[in-house]
Amino acid sequence: MTTDGTVMAGSGSDTAAGAVEAPYDVVIIGAGPAGLAAGLSLVRARRRTLMIDSNRPRHSATLRSHGFITRDGVPPLELRRIGREEYEAYPAAEFHMGLVRTVEQVHGANLADATAARFTVSTKGIRGEKNRVVTARTVLIATGLAETLPALPSIRAWYGTNLHSCIACDGYEEADRALALIGETDDLAEHALLISQWTDDLIVFTNGVGQVSESDEAALVARGIRVDRRPLTDVLGEQGAMTGIQVAGGEFVPRAGGFVRPRYEAAATFASALSPATDAFGLILVDPQGRTSVPGLFAAGDTTPPGPEQLLVSAGEGARAAVAINRQLLGPLATHPPLNLAGRPGVG
């Protein structure tokens, strides 16, 4: 153990100077549906797995999540609890409550050797857990998104209950009400069109920032949707229910609920030293099997494009990445190139 209480190496136990511990087969960063689905698959494949989670899921703002088969309407924290219990029921599973601070490549790692440690992962332990530094043969990033809402003083208070970000997840519950769409991006018309399936009373609020072209506005108006381009002061409500939008200058526009379009980026600054390829929004690019541009580094779930950002989609991506991770850990065959999931020659 170091002077700051950090526990070194693979097993979580203190290491005497010079002791060499086996790396984890996989370190999974993030215990949302992507990480949990991957973890379950990997521990069932008897891969020695460490799952690390900072316990700050983006969807904790909401009380019910929808659209996950067999679990429609489940509280999202309940879904995570069940997922973690299932994962930890296997002997190969370890869980660490911590915030990953860095993931770095092991200096001089032999990339041709599938048994070698390729990565060092360091964490700040939370909820009484110690800081840790571990090594791993592969790493899966499943840390979801960091989101920024328009800077209105009370918007967070309504987020997840009256104001939602996922139209497919919460449109049904908001149907036939007077709704708002608040956003500062240039894709508001597309979102408004999707919301119009649920209500014929929708106002798009750009807060003086979001872009809606004149031709898109005309198309929205033809569907009965109004665009309000004025800056906003706040989202108001009383007794736990949103009542409307306060516009700069004082006008109050009654609205019973609606949607907000956050700005997103991948919650993965800890991997900056590895510089995996990203798209224009900073999401981590992966191939169809979850491989990033860095050998041995995988990513799944909301932190990768193209979405949609939903529980079931993230879980599926985690499960798919787990198959590829498990295959990579076996190393290449001597005489044949490794197969990809479609049974065709692929990347090892």
Ligand SMILES: Cc1cc2nc3c(=O)[nH]c(=O)nc-3n(C[C@H](O)[C@H](O)[C@H](O)COP(=O)(O)OP(=O)(O)OC[C@H]3O[C@@H](n4cnc5c(N)ncnc54)[C@H](O)[C@@H]3O)c2cc1C
């Ligand atoms: C308000 C709201 C309501 C939603 N409702 C629905 C719904 O009804 N139905 C639906 O299908 N989808 C819904 N979603 C979307 C859904 O929650 C996401 O698509 C899904 O959770 C993404 O899964 P994930 O595993 O990729 O990431 P997440 O579930 O976001 O999990 C990421 C995990 O990584 C951890 N983490 C992040 N950084 C670090 C770090 N540095 N170190 C360690 N751990 C870290 C976080 O603590 C978190 O636990 C909703 C989202 C929101 C915000």
